[in-house]
């Protein structure tokens with residue numbers, strides 16, 4: 222892949238939906254130019270999601286070093302003012318989407334402490350066994366098919382089942398959970414929310430439906446606790462405190478969304494990258510276990526499933542030679558940092574043995590670093606091990622159908638054949 226740089230900085234409009242529909246080389250070219258010529262550049266804010274309040278602009282942070290510096294200083298660059306999306310979230314939306322990702326300490330530390338305590342070794346061990354079993358089930362189901370959609374039949378299935386099993390959600394609810402989490406992270410893609418609909422209404426309805434389902438699951442687990450995370454959470458206490466019902470609901474929504482879409486897209490992008498780089502595929506297949514740790518990190522760098530997170534300056538502070546003022550919105554473009562040639566030699570090369578690989582696909586170093594990184598790495602490893610063993614002849618037969626979103630680097634559909 223060779224980036225195509227735009228003629229001028231003025232022509233770059235990353236805040237418009239049209240920008241995210243451009244070809245990959247054009248988008249990469251725009252970020253390359255920003256990193257080189259104006260790595261902290263102000264952009265106009267638009268109502269990317271119509272109905273959300275429009276502020277007076279944001280800074281696109283595009284270099285790896287600046288993203289690290291901002292992530293490391295949560296007291297100066299917070300997550301809890303207006304949310305981590307570009308547009309602030311109205312209070313009523315924060316009811317469902319206001320979990321720890323949109324909080325600062327001490328609330329964040331309290332919630333994360335409570336939740337991390339519930340990721341007990343027993344819950345984790347059961348989960349690791351489930352990942353293996355589920356990957357095998359998913360692939361055995363598609364083996365007899367000649368051709369199919371890899372995203373809906375494979376990549377979606379593993380993270381969905383894992384996250385639901387983790388939370389003790391019945392199998393009969395999986396499709397419901399999938400449909401709602403697709404809406405929440407769709408950025409309004411018309412495949413998930415019909416064109417012309419009220420997007421805020423659609424996000425709120427999806428959040429409310431998931432919260433309703435989780436309230437029922439939580440109530441059941443309170444009286445019939447099991448080995449799952451929901452049981453641990455509804456009974457967990459930190460300094461004598463339990464999660465409130467609202468904290469529980471928004472945490473579940475975060476986990477469902479964060480755990481589903483991200484891992485799914487990492488797996489799909491991994492399949493595309495390996496097909497486009499048969500030498501890398503052959504290397505990894507030949508010595509799977511040795512190469513897996515670096516290959517999985519490279520897949521996450523390459524895919525960067527979460528394109529950005531926002532931080533908001535809490536006071537006047539300087540980073541990368543730029544003076545920020547209190548209230549400035551800083552959008553940390555992880556996709557751009559993950560192609561920064563100051564950190565990654567030959568960044569547009571997919572290299573399964575890349576080492577070191579200081580990517581920020583799971584976020585920068587700081588209190589919000591992805592809580593599910595360990596689980597995601599495990600899911601990706603198991604999925605590729607099983608893919609190589611069970612369907613080594615898998616072949617892509619059409620261009621990936623991309624999600625129309627500047628937030629999630631998503632593939633909606635990927636047609637493949639097994640011959």
Ligand code: HEM
Nearest residue numbers: 321322479480483484487527530583584589591592593597
């Ligand atoms: C390849 C897969 C994944 C990617 C690329 C990814 C990426 C991210 C990113 C970029 C953040 C924000 C970091 C920041 O703001 O500094 C994050 C946070 C988070 N992720 Fe993941 N994630 C993945 C898988 C998962 C899974 C499987 C789970 C759960 C089972 C999960 C749960 C979370 C949670 C709860 C947070 C919020 C943590 C906090 O605010 O303290 N993620 N993730």
